[in-house]
Amino acid sequence: xxxxxxxxxxxxxxxxxxxxxxxxxxxxxxxxxxxxxxxxxxxxxxxxxxxxxxxxxxxxxxxxxxxxxxxxxxxxxxxxxxxxxxxxxxxxxxxxxxxxxxxxxxxxxxxxxxxxxxxxxxxxxxxxxxxxxxxxxxxxxxxxxxxxxxxxxxxxxxxxxxxxxxxxxxxxxxxxxxxxxxxxxxxxxxxxxxxxxxxxxxxxxxxxxxxxxxxxxxxxxxxxxxxxxxxxxxxxxxxxxxxxxxxxxxxxxxxxxxxxxxxxxxxxxxxxxxxxxxxxxxxxxxxxxxxxxxxxxxxxxxxxxxxxxxxxxxxxxxxxx
Amino acid sequence: xxxxxxxxxxxxxxxxxxxxxxxxxxxxxxxxxxxxxxxxxxxxxxxxxxxxxxxxxxxxxxxxxxxxxxxxxxxxxxxxxxxxxxxxxxxxxxxxxxxxxxxxxxxxxxxxxxxxxxxxxxxxxxxxxxxxxxxxxxxxxxxxxxxxxxxxxxxxxxxxxxxxxxxxxxxxxxxxxxxxxxxxxxxxxxxxxxxxxxxxxxxxxxxxxxxxxxxxxxxxxxxxxxxxxxxxxxxxxxxxxxxxxxxxxxxxxxxxxxxxxxxxxxxxxxxxxxxxxxxxxxxxxxxxxxxxxxxxxxxxxxxxxxxxxxxxxxxxxxxxxxxxxxxxxxxxxxxxxxxxxxxxxxxxxxxxxxxxxxxxxxxxxxxxxxxxxxxxxxxxxxxxxxxxxxxxxxxxxxxxxxxxxxxxxxxxxxxxxxxxxxxxx
Amino acid sequence: xxxxxxxxxxxxxxxxxxxxxxxxxxxxxxxxxxxxxxxxxxxxxxxxxxxxxxxxxxxxxxxxxxxxxxxxxxxxxxxxxxxxxxxxxxxxxxxxxxxxxxxxxxxxxxxxxxxxxxxxxxxxxxxxxxxxxxxxxxxxxxxxxxxxxxxxxxxxxxxxxxxxxx
Numbered sequence: 001x002x003x004x005x006x007x008x009x010x011x012x013x014x015x016x017x018x019x020x021x022x023x024x025x026x027x028x029x030x031x032x033x034x035x036x037x038x039x040x041x042x043x044x045x046x047x048x049x050x051x052x053x054x055x056x057x058x059x060x061x062x063x064x065x066x067x068x069x070x071x072x073x074x075x076x077x078x079x080x081x082x083x084x085x086x087x088x089x090x091x092x093x094x095x096x097x098x099x100x101x102x103x104x105x106x107x108x109x110x111x112x113x114x115x116x117x118x119x120x121x122x123x124x125x126x127x128x129x130x131x132x133x134x135x136x137x138x139x140x141x142x143x144x145x146x147x148x149x150x151x152x153x154x155x156x157x158x159x160x161x162x163x164x165x166x167x168x169x170x171x172x173x174x175x176x177x178x179x180x181x182x183x184x185x186x187x188x189x190x191x192x193x194x195x196x197x198x199x200x201x202x203x204x205x206x207x208x209x210x211x212x213x214x215x216x217x218x219x220x221x222x223x224x225x226x227x228x229x230x231x232x233x234x235x236x237x238x239x240x241x242x243x244x245x246x247x248x249x250x251x252x253x254x255x256x257x258x259x260x261x262x263x264x265x266x267x268x269x270x271x272x273x274x275x276x277x278x279x280x281x282x283x284x285x286x287x288x289x290x291x292x293x294x295x296x297x298x299x300x301x302x303x304x305x306x307x308x309x310x311x312x313x314x315x316x317x318x319x320x321x
Numbered sequence: 322x323x324x325x326x327x328x329x330x331x332x333x334x335x336x337x338x339x340x341x342x343x344x345x346x347x348x349x350x351x352x353x354x355x356x357x358x359x360x361x362x363x364x365x366x367x368x369x370x371x372x373x374x375x376x377x378x379x380x381x382x383x384x385x386x387x388x389x390x391x392x393x394x395x396x397x398x399x400x401x402x403x404x405x406x407x408x409x410x411x412x413x414x415x416x417x418x419x420x421x422x423x424x425x426x427x428x429x430x431x432x433x434x435x436x437x438x439x440x441x442x443x444x445x446x447x448x449x450x451x452x453x454x455x456x457x458x459x460x461x462x463x464x465x466x467x468x469x470x471x472x473x474x475x476x477x478x479x480x481x482x483x484x485x486x487x488x489x490x491x492x493x494x495x496x497x498x499x500x501x502x503x504x505x506x507x508x509x510x511x512x513x514x515x516x517x518x519x520x521x522x523x524x525x526x527x528x529x530x531x532x533x534x535x536x537x538x539x540x541x542x543x544x545x546x547x548x549x550x551x552x553x554x555x556x557x558x559x560x561x562x563x564x565x566x567x568x569x570x571x572x573x574x575x576x577x578x579x580x581x582x583x584x585x586x587x588x589x590x591x592x593x594x595x596x597x598x599x600x601x602x603x604x605x606x607x608x609x610x611x612x613x614x615x616x617x618x619x620x621x622x623x624x625x626x627x628x629x630x631x632x633x634x635x636x637x638x639x640x641x642x643x644x645x646x647x648x649x650x651x652x653x654x655x656x657x658x659x660x661x662x663x664x665x666x667x668x669x670x671x672x673x674x675x676x677x678x679x680x681x682x683x684x685x686x687x688x689x690x691x692x693x694x695x696x697x698x699x700x701x702x703x704x705x706x707x708x709x710x711x712x713x714x715x716x717x718x719x720x721x722x723x724x725x726x727x728x729x730x731x732x733x734x735x736x737x738x739x740x741x742x743x744x745x746x
Numbered sequence: 747x748x749x750x751x752x753x754x755x756x757x758x759x760x761x762x763x764x765x766x767x768x769x770x771x772x773x774x775x776x777x778x779x780x781x782x783x784x785x786x787x788x789x790x791x792x793x794x795x796x797x798x799x800x801x802x803x804x805x806x807x808x809x810x811x812x813x814x815x816x817x818x819x820x821x822x823x824x825x826x827x828x829x830x831x832x833x834x835x836x837x838x839x840x841x842x843x844x845x846x847x848x849x850x851x852x853x854x855x856x857x858x859x860x861x862x863x864x865x866x867x868x869x870x871x872x873x874x875x876x877x878x879x880x881x882x883x884x885x886x887x888x889x890x891x892x893x894x895x896x897x898x899x900x901x902x903x904x905x906x907x908x909x910x911x912x
Contacts, residue, residue, distance in 0.1 A: 004592055019521065028816060035801060035818040043827075044854035047804040049814070098637065119523035120593030121639035141641070142523030178523055205520035206528065310804070314813025 004126060011315050014126045014135040015308050017144035018185040026189055030154050032307035033300070039076055040302065049310050050079035056109035057083045058100070059138070060116040065275065066138055069298070070113045070147075073305035077313075082109065101125050105133065111312060112136070119143035119178075134312040136305075142176050147308060148273055149182025151301040153190055155293055156228050158300070159269050163187075169196040169222055169264075170213075171254060172232030172281055173203045179273045180232050181211070188212045198222035199254065202243045219254060223263040231256055231272040231281050239280065247280045256282045261291065269293045322364055322739060323347045329369025329700060333376060334673035335680075335689035344374055346696040349738035354692065369700050372733055375672050377409025377440075377697035379679040379688045381499075381577050381625035382553060383650055385442070386717075387430070389418025394630035394717040396430075399650065400439035402716035404743035406626070406651040407699030407732040409440050410680065410687040414499075415447040416474035422447035422458045424466035431467040439742050441697075443683055445472040445499055448487050454478035457490055469683050470497040470551070475600055477505035477535075485542055492548040497684070501553040502539055502560065503601060507531035512641045514604040518587040524641060527602050533559035540567045543574060551682050552576040555621060556601040558611030565620040575682045576620065578612050579627035580656035581647060584663075585609070585722055595636055595643035596722040599627075613664045616674060623679040624660065624671075626653040630718020648718035655730035656723075658703055668703060696739035705731040747885075752895065752903040755866050755882030756783060760790045762880045763833055763864055770859065772830045773797040776848050777819045779837030779895040782903070783866060787835065796825035805847035827856035837895040839865040839881075842874035867905075869893055 003020050007013040012025050039047055055074040057067050062085055074081045086100055097116075104112065112135045114122045119141030126135040139145040153163075160166055168187055174180045174197050187195050188211075197208060198216045209215055216222030223229065239247040256270065270282075270292045278284050287294060324346040331342040331354070338354070345353035345361055352358045383403065386394035403411055413430075415421035421430070427444050434442035446468035450456040453476070460471060471491060478484040491498050508531040513519040515526025536552060540563060543550040555561055555578050564576050581599055586606045590597045597603055615621040629646025636643050653675060661671035680688025687697050706729045711719035735743035763773075772795060775784030781799050788797060803818040834848060845863055852858060864880035869887045887893060892908045 032814060032818055034820045035804060038821055039804075042854050043856050046854070048850070049804055049809055096634075096637075097639065116639070118639040118641050120641065123593045124595075124639045140523070142525075144523065181521070181523060206515045206526055207517035207520050210517040211521065310814045314809060 004123060007315065012311055013315060015146050015312065016123055016126055016135065016137045018146045018149045018182045018189065019144070021189065023189050023191075026150070026186065029150055029304065029307050029311060030157060032311060033154055033303045036303035036306040036310075037300065039306070040299070046076050046078055048078045050074065050077035050313050053079045053110040053313055054108065055079045055081050055111045055113060055309065056104050057081065057113045057138075058086060058104065058115075059084065060086045060097070060114070060121070061139070062087050063115060063139070066115065069301050070138060070305055073302050073309060076302070077306055077309055079309070082107075097121065097125065098128055101128060105129060109133065111309065113138050115139045117141055134315070136308060136312070139178055142178050143181065145178040145182050147301070147305050148179050149186040150308070151297060151304040152183050152230065152271060152273070153186040154300050154304050155271060155297050156269075158296075159293060160227055164191050164193065166192045166228060167194045167196070167226040168192055168228040168230065169198055169226045170230045170232060171198045171219070171222070171256065173234050173238065174199050174208060174232065175203045175205050176235065176238065177232050183230055184211050184213055196222055196226065200244065219260045220263055223260060226264045227268055229256065229261070229264060229268055229270050231270065233273060233275070234277060234281055251280050255280060256286050258283065258285050258289070261286055271297055274298070323352070323361060324736070324739060325361075325363035325366045326369050326374055326698070326700065327366055329372050329374035331374045331690070332669055332672045333690045334669060335376075335677040336691055339669045344690065344698070346736070346739040349696055349740070351690050351692055351694050351696050354690065367700065367734060371702065372700050373668070373703050375699050375701070376676040376688050376690050377699050377735060377737065378407050378653060378675045379683065379685070380408045380411040380628065380650065380653060380675070381623055381679045381682065383408070383411040383413055383626055383628035384416070384630065384646070385413050386630055387417065387433070388426070393632045393635070396433055397437055398715065398717040399628070399630065400434065400437050400442075402648070402650040402714065403440040404735045404737070405715045405732060406653050407701055407735050408626075408650055408653060409697035409699070409735065409737050410443065410683075410685060411440055412443045412445055412469060412683055414445050414472050414474040416452060416476070420447050420452050421445070421468075422450050422452075424459065424462045427463055427466040427468055438737065440737060441685070441687065443467070443469045443685060445470050447471065448473050448498060449478065449483065452476040454480060454483055457487055460491060460496055461494060464494070464496065469685060470499050472499040472553070473501070475501060477503060479505045481538070485546065488542050488546040488548040488550075492546050495549070497549040497551055497682070499551045499553055500539055501601065502532050502535035503527070504531040504535045507534065512598060512602065513590060514587040514602045516587060516605050518590055522590065522593060529557040529559055529604065529608065532557045532601065533563060536560050536563045540572055540574060544570075544572045547573070549573040554579050554582070554601055554627060555612060555615070556582055556604050556608060558608045561611045561615035561620055565615065568620065575622045577623040577625045577679070577682075578616065578621050580624050580649060580653055580660075581627065581722065582609065582612055583616070583624065583660040584656060589722060590640070593640040594722070595638065595640050596647065596720055596724065598640055598643050598645045599647060600645040613660060616660065617664055617666055617670075622674070622682060624653070624657050624674045625679065626650050628716070628718075630716055631720050632718070633720070636720045647721040648714060648716045649721065650716055651714055652709065652721065652723060652728065654699070654701060654732060655728035658730040659728065696736055698734070698736040699732055700734040701730060701732045703730055705729065707731050747907060749905045749907060750883050752866060752905050756786055756903065759783075759864050759866060759880050759882045760787050763787055764791050766833065766862060766880070767791070767793070767795070768831050770829065770831050771795055772825055772832050774823065774832055774834050774852065775799050776834065776836045776844060777801045779866075780835045782895075782897050782901070783837060784835045786901070796830070798823035798825060800848050800851055802844060802847040802851050805850045807843055807847065821851060823852075823855050827852060827858050829857070829859045832858045832861045833864055834861055835864045837866050838893050839863070839868040839878045840871050842872045842876035845876050846874055866895065867893065
């Protein structure tokens with residue numbers, strides 16, 4: 001089956017998911033991101049690559065935080081940015097997803113950054129845009145959040161460059177997490193030999209081990225000797241009910257505390273995609289502690305998104321990456 | 322009108338015929354098989370050289386979308402599609418709008434179908450009012466109006482006591498209950514088989530246990546209440562096994578599978594292909610293998626088209642938002658023949674799964690070509706290949722996971738009451 | 747064509763660079779050849795002067811035609827560019843477009859007092875009003891010829907000339 005993210009020459013056309021992306025492309029994005037990290041430290045925090053291009057942020061599901069990082073990334077590449085929160089406007093008026101997209105195509109946007117509550121919705125949009133438009137998935141349902149996965153492995157690579165010799169543990173709500181799926185695919189594609197997931201059975205999808213991970217149900221054995229701990233966000237509405245009895249019990253069993261952190265390697269790093277629920281997934285002492293790289297993740301997120309946009313816009317130009 | 326169908330290969334499973342025989346039709350009935358009736362002079366001769374002559378097919382589930390969903394399909398468009406697919410009898414589920422829970426609606430539907438005279442339409446009445454799973458319908462009245470059984474379509478009865486009483490009441494009069502077994506809560510909001518593919522794609526899963534748990538309780542209730550039950554659209558290996566065991570124990574149960582599920586699995590969802598959004602969901606390759614085996618050993622009695630025309634507005638959406646269902650009337654024959662080829666079964670067995678067997682389940686007279694039976698006949702070329710093309714389909718529903726694929730088995734003539742209702746040009 | 751020995755040319759431009767050094771000078775090499783040359787210059791002059799590296803890939807004017815380079819190398823200017831006399835080092839000077847991109851990038855770090863361009867070889871064919879001030883050798887080449895500087899594992903420099911007849 002043709003991978004809809006790649007064009008006929010095997011070049012990245014859309015970024016929809018990490019699954020199925022060749023390692024070469026993943027590495028190219030990460031290497032390019034290295035060039036963009038420094039841009040934010042300059043007097044003029046802008047490079048002219050996307051001058052005259054229009055990037056359209058289409059958010060069917062509101063997220064100020066993610067939208068902002070994409071907006072900053074696009075603006076630092078000198079693109080013009082249009083933000084559209086569809087969740088609050090046209091959809092409620094009965095306009096279909098394709099109507100919305102057709103309207104934006106008519107406005108001559110060059111790149112769509114799309115977030116949608118349904119898994120697969122961004123694939124759907126990518127199938128229906130003309131060839132000159134690239135689509136970046138900014139999160140679709142439970143399916144994928146590829147730029148988050150990329151920025152996470154970028155962060156890992158910066159702190160633990162030897163990816164072939166790492167033990168990484170993802171902790172928490174894997175079932176509902178597009179971030180977890182993207183992280184798992186990114187880590188395994190880059191050759192990380194051991195990826196673990198630690199969660200209660202109610203928060204793990206069916207057949208999760210088929211994604212190439214080892215499954216643990218307790219922190220003590222799951223975190224033993226790991227180099228990287230990736231915490232996952234637990235949505236408020238899932239804290240009580242039939243998935244979990246209470247936030248307190250979750251924190252007690254699966255929350256990352258200083259004590260549980262000590263099961264991991266002494267130099268293990270702690271990551272979280274944000275926004276954090278302090279005292280539920282992670283205690284403040286750990287979130288703000290010396291092993292936490294949660295803020296660098298945010299910084300690198302912009303560089304990684306700049307790299308993705310620059311590579312996609314370059315393809316549209318007809319060559320290069 | 323007297324028709325002579327000559328030189329065809331006759332397959333009539335009920336009468337155990339699988340050989341070259343001529344068929345003679347007079348006054349809408351079968352007047353002779355193999356030998357010319359006395360004084361028979363044909364007005365028309367159909368040369369069936371190289372073709373198979375079979376009883377018109379019987380489809381256990383075809384949504385005609387009337388009343389209520391005429392933007393998706395009409396009785397006329399779908400009955401033309403049935404004729405093009407060689408189908409002369411079909412049962413339609415009660416999930417129309419309004420729901421088929423009033424005798425008047427059933428009479429109207431029967432009347433409209435009769436006027437069109439393209440296929441026999443056998444409505445399944447609603448088992449509960451509005452399909453809400455709370456109040457029983459007037460099953461006797463509905464039967465008088467033309468219902469051949471009672472069904473919940475895709476709606477569940479979550480209250481086990483209502484389910485139990487519906488079985489008892491139906492058993493009182495010897496009616497058959499048609500149920501698609503699916504635990505309401507385990508399946509809630511799910512759109513794909515709960516397995517590796519759904520996990521990768523982040524689609525909410527429907528576990529296989531949603532079907533097997535429901536089948537287990539339905540079979541238990543059927544056994545306790547001595548009710549005849551037909552399980553619609555089996556999709557899981559565990560479900561097949563439960564039916565196999567129940568049949569051995571003498572429970573009055575029959576089962577069908579959709580033609581799609583004989584060939585496709587959750588892998589066909591690919592990159593969120595909404596055409597593969599079906600009810601029940603396409604399941605794992607292991608489940609598909611068990612369904613095919615179940616058909617072969619007789620655990621599953623029939624193959625149905627599960628014809629569900631879906632308009633583009635409802636299909637052209639992200640996978641989970643797209644309406645489930647596929648057009649199927651015109652694909653029933655080729656997909657059934659393909660099941661036989663793929664599973665080293667015979668054309669004879671394949672034809673039985675879409676003629677005599679489903680006719681038995683519905684308790685109707687069609688599905689065979691005995692002397693003096695209605696001359697409902699399908700004449701087809703078993704090896705002729707054709708490409709599934711939306712523009713060529715007669716059905717108003719153009720969506721199916723088989724779009725663009727080439728299938729073998731093309732209907733050349735369909736006859737209803739000895740009248741040609743379809744001829745391939 | 748007899749190519750000059752790059753090691754000899756390097757010695758020449760090193761001397762010229764040394765002659766131009768002021769208290770506020772800084773060296774910036776353009777990836778990859780310019781960075782090798784800068785490192786050799788720094789070894790020779792044995793002075794503690796600030797230095798940095800530029801890729802300029804993010805400023806190139808051919809991005810619209812060729813896309814982003816597959817293996818960009820990060821720019822790194824670890825000193826304050828403001829009011830520095832910058833000596834920008836590249837291996838081959840051709841159209842001037844790389845220099846233009848590099849200068850644009852430099853200005854995004856701050857306002858230098860001056861920029862001097864030092865190159866090993868000026869092959870002619872400038873397309874912009876930009877010219878190197880310090881030159882090892884002038885060699886006129888045809889557009890179909892491609893001159894490359896390379897470096898072996900012992901940091902010895904080589905020049906290769908290829909003709910592309912296509």
